Amino acid sequence: MNLLKIKYIGGLFRASWFPLVPQMVMLIVFILLVAGGLGVTASDPDLIYRLRYTNLANLIVWSYWWPLIIIAAIFLGRLWCTVCPVELITYYAGKIGLKRQAPHILKSGWIVTIFYTLIWIVGVHTLAVNRVPHQMALYMLMLIILAIDISLIFQNRAFCSYICPVGHLLGLYALMSPFEWRADDQSICSNCKTKDCVVKKNHYRLISRSCTSNLYPAAIKDNRDCLLCTQCLKACPYKNIRFSARRPFADFFTGIDLRPAEVGFILLVSSFVVFEILSEWIVSLDILMWAPDHFTSALGITGSMANFVSAIIMFIVFPALALLVLIVLAQLVSDEKGAPLGAAIRTFALLLLPTVAGAHIIKSILKMSSQIPFWRHALSDTNGIETAQRIAAGTLELNKSASDALYPAISLIAAAILLIALAATMQIFCKSVVVQKHTGGVKFVLLLGVLAYWSIFGLTIFNWRFG
Ligand code: SF4
Ligand code: SF4
Known part of the structure; x- marks a missing residue:
C-alpha cells in the first residue's frame, strides 16, 4: 500500500515546507542541547557519574534522543535523517562550497567505520562524551564543524553519505523496516525524459532537489542509502514515488550484498x-x-x-x-x-x-x-x-x-x-x-x-x- 495516497501523509511529504521547517526546529533544539551541556562538568568522578542523568541536555541526548532514533530506524527507516538539522547545514555549506568529487576512500565506507570506532573507543570510553555534559556538547559541535568542512569541499551530501556514523547505522537498521521508499511505476521512469529526480542542475535547489545521495529512485534496491528526504517526490513531475508498507526484514531476502x-x-x-x-x-x-x-x-x-x-x-x-x-x-x-x-x-x-x-x-x-x-x-x-x-x-x-x-x-x-x-x-x-x-x-x-x-x-x- 502506497502511504502517500493517504491524504495527510502524502500532503505532508509533498509540502514545500517539509522537511525544511522540522529541520529548522531540530536545529534550534540542537543548539539548545549544546548550550545545555557546555561548561557543565565536575572533577569528582562520583559527581560526573551522576551528572550524565541529572543534566537535562545530557539526559535528553543519550537516554532519549539516541535510543528513540534507533527504535525509529528499525520500525520506520531513516526517518531521523528526514528531519536531521545537519543535513540542512550541509546543504547550505555544499551550495557555496568547492563541489569536488568525493574520493574513492570516502565512498568505500571505511572512513565512517573508522570514525565510528574512534567515537566509541576514544569518545565514549576514554573521553566520556556520553557522561560529561560539557564533552557531549563539544562532541556535537565537532560533528557540526566536520559536516560543514566536508560539505564545503565535496559535492552533494558527502557528510551524510560517507561520514555520518548515525546515518550509516540507521541505514543498516532500516533494512528491517516494514516501509520502503521507491519509484512507483518503473515504466514511467523508463519513459521519463527529464529525470528531474537525478539531474545535476537540480542538486542545489532548496526544494524539489534531485537526489544528492547518489540514488536513482527507479533503481533503489534496499533501504540503506535513502534518507527519506522527500526531495525526489517533490522534483518528480509525475509524482512517481511510493512510500509503502512491506513485510518486515524484506531487504534481507533480495540478494543484498553488503559492502x-x-x-x-x-x-x-x-x-x-x-x-x-x-x-x-x-x-x-x-x-x-x-x-x-x-x-x-x-x-x-x-x-x-x-x-x-x-x-x-x-x-x-x-x-x-x-x-x-x-x-x-x-x-x-x-x-x-x-x-x-x-x-x-x-x-x-x-x-x-x-x-x-x-x-x-x-x-x-x-x-x-x-x-x-x-x-x-x-x-x-x-x-x-x-x-x-x-x-x-x-x-x-x-x-x-x-x-x-x-x-x-x-x-x-x-x-x-x-x-x-x-x-x-x-x-x-x-x-x-x-x-x-x-x-x-x-x-x-x-x-x-x-x-x-x-x-x-x-x-x-x-x-x-x-x-
Ligand atoms: S522518479 Fe520521476 S523524475 Fe525520476 S525518473 Fe522516475 S518519473 Fe522521472
Ligand atoms: S531517493 Fe529521494 S528521498 Fe531518498 S535520499 Fe534520494 S532524494 Fe531523498
Whole structure:
C-alpha cells in the first residue's frame, strides 16, 4: 500500500515546507542541547557519574534522543535523517562550497567505520562524551564543524553519505523496516525524459532537489542509502514515488550484498551492543570485564588509559578473535563448490543484524525506562550539578516507583524482542538467497556463530530479568 495516497501523509511529504521547517526546529533544539551541556562538568568522578542523568541536555541526548532514533530506524527507516538539522547545514555549506568529487576512500565506507570506532573507543570510553555534559556538547559541535568542512569541499551530501556514523547505522537498521521508499511505476521512469529526480542542475535547489545521495529512485534496491528526504517526490513531475508498507526484514531476502566496510561496521556495532547489554547487569559486566581488567591491572594501567585499553580489547580484540574462529571453522568445512570465504563473512554479518538491532532496541528501552526518576529533577535544575551533589550526599532520594512498576513489562518486552530477532534470523537463514549460496558445512558454521552470538543476550536477559 502506497502511504502517500493517504491524504495527510502524502500532503505532508509533498509540502514545500517539509522537511525544511522540522529541520529548522531540530536545529534550534540542537543548539539548545549544546548550550545545555557546555561548561557543565565536575572533577569528582562520583559527581560526573551522576551528572550524565541529572543534566537535562545530557539526559535528553543519550537516554532519549539516541535510543528513540534507533527504535525509529528499525520500525520506520531513516526517518531521523528526514528531519536531521545537519543535513540542512550541509546543504547550505555544499551550495557555496568547492563541489569536488568525493574520493574513492570516502565512498568505500571505511572512513565512517573508522570514525565510528574512534567515537566509541576514544569518545565514549576514554573521553566520556556520553557522561560529561560539557564533552557531549563539544562532541556535537565537532560533528557540526566536520559536516560543514566536508560539505564545503565535496559535492552533494558527502557528510551524510560517507561520514555520518548515525546515518550509516540507521541505514543498516532500516533494512528491517516494514516501509520502503521507491519509484512507483518503473515504466514511467523508463519513459521519463527529464529525470528531474537525478539531474545535476537540480542538486542545489532548496526544494524539489534531485537526489544528492547518489540514488536513482527507479533503481533503489534496499533501504540503506535513502534518507527519506522527500526531495525526489517533490522534483518528480509525475509524482512517481511510493512510500509503502512491506513485510518486515524484506531487504534481507533480495540478494543484498553488503559492502566490505559495512561488514566491518556491523561487526563493530555487534561488539558495542554486547557491552551495552552486559554492562546493565553486574554479573555479566564482571564476566565481560574480567579479561580487560586483569590485563590493565597486570600492566599497571589506570584512569582514562585503562578505559582506552579495555575498549580496544572489548571492541577490537574480542570480535577479531571470534571472527578468526569462525573463519577457521568455515575454512575447514568449505569446498570449491560453495561461495568464497569472503562471502561467508558478509553473510555472517547480515545474519547478525537482527540480533544486533534487537539488542539495541532492548538497551534503548532499558535506558529510557530507568532514567524516568531523573526527569523531575532535571527539569527544575537543568544543569544538574546541584541535583548530582544532593544525590551524592544522600540528601536526595529518587522516586523510582514508575521505573520499578515498569520492570516486569520491560523484562517481557526484552524477551519478546530477542525471540523475534531469533525467529527473523532463522527465517533469513532458511530463505535468503544470500545464505543459500553457501555449502551445507559453511551454513552450519554460520548458524553456529549466529546462535552463539544470540546466546550472549539470551543468557544475560533471561538470567538477569527472570532468574
Ligand atoms: S522518479 Fe520521476 S523524475 Fe525520476 S525518473 Fe522516475 S518519473 Fe522521472
Ligand atoms: S531517493 Fe529521494 S528521498 Fe531518498 S535520499 Fe534520494 S532524494 Fe531523498
